[in-house]
Amino acid sequence: MALLERPAVDRRPSPVAPRERRWRPSRVPNRRGVRSLLVALLMACATLVTLDAQGGDASPLEPARRAVGEAFGPIEIATATALRPFTTVPEWFRSQDALRGDLERLEADNAVLREQVATSGFDRNRLAEYDGLTAAAERAGYALVPSRVVAIGPAQTFSRSVTIDAGSRAGVAPDMTVVNNDGLVGRVLRVTRTTATVLLILDGDSVVGGRIGSSLEAGFLRGRGVLGNDGRLDLELVDDTIVPAQDDAVVTWGSEDGAPYVAGIPIGRVTQVFTSLRETATRAVIDPYVDFSALDLVGVVVPSGTRSDRAVIEADGSIR
């Protein structure tokens, strides 16, 4: 007993200490408490990381992701809608209202024409292969759900994903293709009732099957995960004897049933070509047609006749 009491007497605080304590009592936390809380929270983080990293696609955290998405989706949509007048302010300085209307119309026309030019070689080749009819029938089977980008993932997360304001209520489901009027944007990763998360083709995890429009050579496009507005894709051709020409257009190759990517969507043009003797494949750098720094209105490719909570643009251009 005496042994226990003595240190207590020795540790009596100096006369200055109690005054400081009284000055700001809550500022002097219990060290042991802090440390045990730190350890507890670090363990919790480690558990989360392990659960999510091991689970992969069937991660036990997917329901939690969905629940948080259901809660945050409407708030993000409301915020983006409320802020839209302000976020478009920079545009007012560039041009006057009337001019802007004209500009947008011309840009849309231009994009359509450019898409036609970009895919004409591809389409011609396909016709030559008697593929055109089936392809046309296939493409006619798709419709677009229009939606807007409401949240953009920060570059600090080192992944490129955005949230759009169309979810399962609008007929959107995971693994659907997302396009805008310039070309391929990405694919849907997961949906909530009101929102969907889209993985941009620039992301390092994104792999898209692509074809060179002029030669129909197939390859795989990988995002570089490069940050910033000058995003680029790497194209690796399966046949290493083919060297794509500069400015060749690259379009999607398409997967079975159009998931995750439907066929024939323009992706970008070839800017540089690398061939290394060591590697078996030729690598080309692709500049995407889509301006990812100004991503706003996008369309999700859905099967024709999908029930949606909004007007759906059918393949023949009619709005339903």
Place this chain on the structure above:
Amino acid sequence: MTALRVLAGAALVVVALILQVSLFPHVAWQGIVPNLCLLVVVGAALTRGPQFAMTLGFTAGVLLDLAPPADHVAGRWALALVLVGYVAGRVRQDVRPSAVGVVSTVAASSFLGTSVFALSGLLLGDLDVGVPGLLEVIGVAIVWDVLLTPFVLPLVMRTFDRLEPATATA
């Protein structure tokens, strides 16, 4: 009062998160935005000490990991922000920090938070950016966070101070 403080902390975190994904990308430089959630955690640490800041950091981190459009292994921002809450909470717990103190704490916390997030990605193989790109992001993020400090930190610190003024008069 504690319940009110927790509610206020959660509300600040939610507002910070929404602004971070919906407003700031429009003014972002190369896609890098100020990390408002981190600023809220640092503010909590400077006024309320490490325990509250770590808990708030964990909450904010989990939300950052799960709320759309996040698509990385969950728990990485939580880890980063818990450490930020701990380190920022160790800074001068007895007196109110000066302006310079606040700014340097924010800079150090921003460096720590973004680096921990990036390194955890490297370890998990969840990162596909080279080291130069990584350093660029960390550097720009520090600049952003320091620039936003005069606007965000006083607000956050005043909120937490006002919710428990008893400590100042005791």
